[in-house]
Amino acid sequence: MAIALDGSYPDDMFPGGFAGQQRLTPFGRRRLQQAEHLFSLTDPHLRISARIEASGAASGAAQPRRQPELNEPAAHDSYASDIDSKLVRESFSRIAQNGGAVLEYFYARLFVQYPDMRSMFPHAMHEHMERVFTAIARIVWSVDNPDSLTEYLSQLGRGHRKFGVKDRHYEPFLAVLSETVRHFSGESWTCRTQAAWDAALGRAASAMRAAAERDAEQQPPWWIGEVVQHDLRRPDLAVLTIRPDQPLHYLPGQYVAVQVPRWPRVWRNFSIANAPRENGLIDLHVRGVCGGMVSGWLVRGTRPGDTLLLGPACGEMTASDDADAALLCVAGGTGLAPIKAIIEGVINSSRPGRRREIVLYFGARSQEDLYDLADLRVLEWIYPPLTVIPVVSGPQEFDGIRGMLPHVVAQHANCEGREIFVSGPDEMVSKTAGLLAGRVEPGQIRHDPPDPAR
Numbered sequence: 001m002a003i004a005l006d007g008s009y010p011d012d013m014f015p016g017g018f019a020g021q022q023r024l025t026p027f028g029r030r031r032l033q034q035a036e037h038l039f040s041l042t043d044p045h046l047r048i049s050a051r052i053e054a055s056g057a058a059s060g061a062a063q064p065r066r067q068p069e070l071n072e073p074a075a076h077d078s079y080a081s082d083i084d085s086k087l088v089r090e091s092f093s094r095i096a097q098n099g100g101a102v103l104e105y106f107y108a109r110l111f112v113q114y115p116d117m118r119s120m121f122p123h124a125m126h127e128h129m130e131r132v133f134t135a136i137a138r139i140v141w142s143v144d145n146p147d148s149l150t151e152y153l154s155q156l157g158r159g160h161r162k163f164g165v166k167d168r169h170y171e172p173f174l175a176v177l178s179e180t181v182r183h184f185s186g187e188s189w190t191c192r193t194q195a196a197w198d199a200a201l202g203r204a205a206s207a208m209r210a211a212a213e214r215d216a217e218q219q220p221p222w223w224i225g226e227v228v229q230h231d232l233r234r235p236d237l238a239v240l241t242i243r244p245d246q247p248l249h250y251l252p253g254q255y256v257a258v259q260v261p262r263w264p265r266v267w268r269n270f271s272i273a274n275a276p277r278e279n280g281l282i283d284l285h286v287r288g289v290c291g292g293m294v295s296g297w298l299v300r301g302t303r304p305g306d307t308l309l310l311g312p313a314c315g316e317m318t319a320s321d322d323a324d325a326a327l328l329c330v331a332g333g334t335g336l337a338p339i340k341a342i343i344e345g346v347i348n349s350s351r352p353g354r355r356r357e358i359v360l361y362f363g364a365r366s367q368e369d370l371y372d373l374a375d376l377r378v379l380e381w382i383y384p385p386l387t388v389i390p391v392v393s394g395p396q397e398f399d400g401i402r403g404m405l406p407h408v409v410a411q412h413a414n415c416e417g418r419e420i421f422v423s424g425p426d427e428m429v430s431k432t433a434g435l436l437a438g439r440v441e442p443g444q445i446r447h448d449p450p451d452p453a454r
């Protein structure tokens with residue numbers, strides 16, 4: 001259940017603000033002392049961590065941890081063992097035909113019975129409701145597939161920490177959900193259906209809670225990131241360098257969710273565009289989509305000294321450790337971000353006798369839109385096994401390969417024995433994967449999940 005609750009913001013915070021942040025403008029912008037703009041290459045976290053600690057608003061990690069209940073199943077227990085999955089699926093199918101009304105009823109009840117919870121959700125609930133519905137549907141349809149479901153629920157549990165979901169939120173959420181299903185099931189609802197739903201939801205919540213608890217032992221629910229550099233490369237594209245307040249561990253190719261002060265409780269994913277650095281700074285490549293809330297603010301509304309929230313790193317698009325496998329990378333627009341991180345990671349781990357060949361196709365509409373080509377040329381220079389091939393699809397002059405990126409890759413690229421990474425707009429990714437499908441092994445092509453915001 002995607003319970004998007006932001007309740008773990010420290011209780012004394014103003015709406016739209018972040019812990020430790022002074023509110024000097026309606027968008028939560030914080031002016032820094034000039035000295036603070038200069039980020040240290042040796043100890044990047046020291047100043048901001050100290051400031052946050054001093055403010056007493058460090059993180060949810062300081063809050064008392066919930067003790068596991070004795071009868072709580074471990075996340076790896078067989079999820080489906082005692083659940084009448086057929087009954088759950090049948091009743092869900094009935095109410096799913098009326099999905100919008102079901103969710104509206106559910107949230108109306110939830111907010112009437114637990115008014116405190118309203119402030120934990122975004123103002124615009126439509127997109128959020130769709131995600132909740134998708135998550136419930138996935139849980140219901142996977143009830144018989146405990147392995148994949150347990151992993152999914154664990155991810156949900158971990159991911160919901162950044163929304164502020166605490167143990168105490170599960171019970172009301174589940175009670176109202178169960179009551180909603182009963183309401184819409186009408187006369188088909190029986191004691192057995194109730195028992196089946198209670199078992200399914202109870203197990204789902206246990207798996208999420210257990211995963212969240214394990215995660216809390218290792219990392220905070222979110223990080224406060226300070227923008228230390230904002231480089232507007234195109235009118236609609238910026239490269240931001242951000243200093244997390246605590247070490248944020250990730251693998252090259254992973255992404256983080258970002259929340260900006262302008263849009264409380266709205267999170268969007270952005271790939272980290274560099275391999276981990278000693279100074280902990282991360283780069284994001286952001287294209288401002290037309291009318292986009294978070295991307296628009298990141299490109300046009302932010303500047304050095306502003307703060308934002310970062311969720312934990314996630315994503316499976318990472319390179320293997322295989323020293324011999326060459327890489328084929330395909331990046332469209334800001335899809336370059338995770339690919340650049342992967343390439344940097346491979347370069348960082350190279351040594352004599354271990355220099356993996358990398359071919360990168362980097363596509364954009366025009367030459368000017370190849371916004372990071374200069375950096376890529378530097379990487380090519382310091383790491384000769386890297387070949388960067390720019391591709392332009394628009395009609396303007398260009399002294400290089402012209403065409404649509406998926407077609408160019410399908411026509412020119414060598415896939416054999418390569419780890420293949422494809423990143424960019426969803427259509428470009430699926431088109432490329434489709435065109436290469438006959439020439440690659442299952443699982444040889446890696447890409448991120450489609451963007452749920454679209």
Ligand SMILES: Cc1cc2nc3c(=O)[nH]c(=O)nc-3n(C[C@H](O)[C@H](O)[C@H](O)COP(=O)(O)OP(=O)(O)OC[C@H]3O[C@@H](n4cnc5c(N)ncnc54)[C@H](O)[C@@H]3O)c2cc1C
Binds near residue numbers: 338
């Ligand atoms: C795993 C992952 C990694 C991502 N990494 C990056 C990244 O590194 N850099 C980056 O810039 N973005 C990245 N995105 C996309 C990003 O998460 C947001 O979806 C995007 O910035 C739009 O969010 P928004 O709040 O600005 O727009 P919204 O306010 O959600 O949307 C406003 C309007 O724009 C439309 N829209 C949303 N996204 C797009 C789009 N991509 N193209 C065209 N129209 C759109 C919506 O349908 C809506 O009509 C990634 C997405 C995923 C799933």
